[in-house]
Amino acid sequence: MMKRLVTFGLIAIFLISVASAEVFLSKQPNDLYTLGEELKVTIGTDREVGWANLDLVCNNQTKLLFFNHFGEKDTKKELVFPLTLNFLRGMSGNCHLLLTFNEISKKSMDFKIADDIGIDMTFNTMEFEPNTTIKFEGTTNKPNRETVTGFAEVSLDKTELEIITPIEKNKFNGELILPENLASGVYTLNVFAYEKEEEEITNNGLRNFTITILQKPRSLELSCLEEVKAGGDLEIKAILYDQAEHTIEGEQVLFILTNSQGEEIFNILTTTGESTIYKVKKNNPLGYINLSAESKEITEQMQIYVGSNKEAIFELINDTLAIKNIGNVPYDKFVEISIGNHTEIKDINISVGKSLEFELKAPDGEYNIKVKDDTQEIEGSALLTGSAISIKGKKSTLEMMSKGFFAWLFVILILGIFVFVASKRVIDKKSILPEKLSKKLNFKNRIKNKINFKKKSPYEGGVVKITPHTKTSKPEILGNTDASHSLVIDGEKQKSSILALKIKNMDDIKKSKSNAGEDLQNAVNLISENNGKIYKTENYIVGIFTPSITKTFNNSFNTLKLAEEISGKLREHNSRFTQKINFGIGINSGDIVAKKQNNKLLFTSLGNGLSDAKKISEIADNCVLLGESTSKEVTSKAKLAPYVAKFGLKTFSVKKLLDRSNNKKFIDGFLKRNQEYKKLDEFRV
Numbered sequence: 001m002m003k004r005l006v007t008f009g010l011i012a013i014f015l016i017s018v019a020s021a022e023v024f025l026s027k028q029p030n031d032l033y034t035l036g037e038e039l040k041v042t043i044g045t046d047r048e049v050g051w052a053n054l055d056l057v058c059n060n061q062t063k064l065l066f067f068n069h070f071g072e073k074d075t076k077k078e079l080v081f082p083l084t085l086n087f088l089r090g091m092s093g094n095c096h097l098l099l100t101f102n103e104i105s106k107k108s109m110d111f112k113i114a115d116d117i118g119i120d121m122t123f124n125t126m127e128f129e130p131n132t133t134i135k136f137e138g139t140t141n142k143p144n145r146e147t148v149t150g151f152a153e154v155s156l157d158k159t160e161l162e163i164i165t166p167i168e169k170n171k172f173n174g175e176l177i178l179p180e181n182l183a184s185g186v187y188t189l190n191v192f193a194y195e196k197e198e199e200e201i202t203n204n205g206l207r208n209f210t211i212t213i214l215q216k217p218r219s220l221e222l223s224c225l226e227e228v229k230a231g232g233d234l235e236i237k238a239i240l241y242d243q244a245e246h247t248i249e250g251e252q253v254l255f256i257l258t259n260s261q262g263e264e265i266f267n268i269l270t271t272t273g274e275s276t277i278y279k280v281k282k283n284n285p286l287g288y289i290n291l292s293a294e295s296k297e298i299t300e301q302m303q304i305y306v307g308s309n310k311e312a313i314f315e316l317i318n319d320t321l322a323i324k325n326i327g328n329v330p331y332d333k334f335v336e337i338s339i340g341n342h343t344e345i346k347d348i349n350i351s352v353g354k355s356l357e358f359e360l361k362a363p364d365g366e367y368n369i370k371v372k373d374d375t376q377e378i379e380g381s382a383l384l385t386g387s388a389i390s391i392k393g394k395k396s397t398l399e400m401m402s403k404g405f406f407a408w409l410f411v412i413l414i415l416g417i418f419v420f421v422a423s424k425r426v427i428d429k430k431s432i433l434p435e436k437l438s439k440k441l442n443f444k445n446r447i448k449n450k451i452n453f454k455k456k457s458p459y460e461g462g463v464v465k466i467t468p469h470t471k472t473s474k475p476e477i478l479g480n481t482d483a484s485h486s487l488v489i490d491g492e493k494q495k496s497s498i499l500a501l502k503i504k505n506m507d508d509i510k511k512s513k514s515n516a517g518e519d520l521q522n523a524v525n526l527i528s529e530n531n532g533k534i535y536k537t538e539n540y541i542v543g544i545f546t547p548s549i550t551k552t553f554n555n556s557f558n559t560l561k562l563a564e565e566i567s568g569k570l571r572e573h574n575s576r577f578t579q580k581i582n583f584g585i586g587i588n589s590g591d592i593v594a595k596k597q598n599n600k601l602l603f604t605s606l607g608n609g610l611s612d613a614k615k616i617s618e619i620a621d622n623c624v625l626l627g628e629s630t631s632k633e634v635t636s637k638a639k640l641a642p643y644v645a646k647f648g649l650k651t652f653s654v655k656k657l658l659d660r661s662n663n664k665k666f667i668d669g670f671l672k673r674n675q676e677y678k679k680l681d682e683f684r685v
Helices: 002-019 397-430 435-452 506-511 516-529 556-576 609-619 628-634 661-673 675-684
Strands: 023-027 032-034 038-045 050-058 061-070 076-082 093-101 104-107 111-114 118-123 133-141 150-156 162-167 171-177 185-197 200-213 217-223 227-229 233-242 252-258 264-271 276-279 287-295 298-307 312-317 320-325 331-339 342-350 355-361 365-372 377-384 390-393 483-485 492-503 533-537 540-545 583-597 600-606 624-627 638-642 651-657
Touching: 023 093, 038 050, 038 093, 061 076, 061 093, 118 185, 118 200, 133 150, 133 185, 150 171, 162 171, 217 287, 217 298, 233 252, 233 287, 233 298, 264 276, 312 365, 312 377, 320 331, 320 342, 320 365, 342 355, 355 377, 483 533, 492 516, 492 556, 492 609, 506 516, 516 533, 516 540, 516 556, 540 556, 540 609, 556 583, 556 624, 556 628, 556 651, 583 609, 583 628, 600 609, 609 624, 624 628, 628 638, 628 651
Parallel strands: 032 111, 227 298, 483 600, 583 624
Antiparallel strands: 023 038, 038 076, 050 061, 050 093, 093 104, 093 111, 118 133, 133 171, 150 162, 150 185, 185 200, 217 233, 233 276, 252 264, 252 287, 287 298, 312 320, 320 355, 331 342, 331 365, 355 390, 365 377, 492 540, 492 583, 533 540, 583 600, 624 651, 638 651
């Protein structure tokens, strides 16, 4: 019985040892790993023989880590696995190890494989103006609190701004310079921090920050007509632009209008983008007014030309018709005045701000009165008296006083002349010398004259005084001019033809003793002889041909003919004399504002008419060149050829002038000589 119990115990012990035989993880994994770390585990066994495999399981992904056969002598296996990108192949997150031995599986404790980097940043401010600098400082961290050593890539969305700065001991910093034309708005600043394993990114983190770019006013634009008629409406508007040329609405803007004397005539405070209407006075002086605007410490100015307004008002007061000039130019119009069925046409000319009165007369009674010009008409009735119908201008008290004054002045002047002549006769009589004294003085004077006029021989000795001949200085070429380029505000706007003659070797001509200066002066005199006004600046001689002086609006072709004549005279000089005149002639058209003052033309050039004419004369090489605007005006009267373009200007040379005035003279002469043909020609018409 005892033997049976011992045998049964030995069998039980053997069965227990077989049942507990296993492979196990004697060293469990840590709770957290990051990319780049090592996973260390230890597999233990109780000498059981069999096949064991170890798997990594992360989020339903499985990777075989170890597969091996365990024998009786294999009691422990220490395993090390690198948690790299190449090894993990994208596996991360919540994981565990699964150990399988002889088809029996055991699961390890759960752990986490993390690849994220935490990021935090501070900025110098969160609102930035364009063309300023974003300064930042950042810190990083890993979940396992290990030090981050890598790089931070900072970029601003919607732009190409980007900077990569190193991360050392969890810290990084840097700067981003904002463009000056960066549009305002809310922007996202992206920060990407990462570590690298060879050329591959391992742990990384991304965080976004929001910053604001402010709107910065950069320019102010005035929207306004450059020319307005006196009495018209002037619409003005200011447009404020930011750094990206986007409009800024609703900002305060101050408008100020000043006249040509600098006096303020209008001011208003409004907002950008809003139109304001200013009613120009009907008698506002002809010329320029200045408009200035200010908004957000930005100012802008422009000049507005006020055109002419020829206007008058008619007032019927009892038996008097008053016509008052309320415009800004002389009122010179025909006015029709009717008294009943009687009508008269008056040629009126009233200065600015003045008025004219007419006395209306007719046989006693009430009459319908009608007054009209080409733009307006008034009607009324008046009780008139008189023997006949008449319309006579009233003389002002001042005029009557003026006429009386001049009459008295004439009388006083005649009396003064009479008194002066009478007094002179009396004085002359008293100053006559006695006859004997006069003869004596005459005798002495004759002797003295004989002594003074005695010719002294150069061989008789004595001192002979020799006065050296003083050489007269050479007159300056074109010393006096009759045009001046200055700021003209109250002048008249005219389209003019401009002839610019550049003497490219003026200094040599002034120094030389040749007749080049005289020939040049003679050529330049042709400008004045052809109703041009001469203006001189540096080595340029400029001829200005305005309609108010030449009495014609077609000055371009006449200027071209004159330029060809001047060019011919200068070329003729160069063919005959050693001292050459190196010149260039440019012709251009342009608007000027001009007025006459003391027999001189004062003018202000509008646009590039004058400057382009001077540039064209610089291009011309001893010839005449035309600007593009003038070429269009003379194309029917001259054959032109394109010339070399320079300074951004198109120029044309002259091949032949097609002046048909000689043809007209021939036809007129032919008709004069052939009266029968002339009659036939009239019959045909």
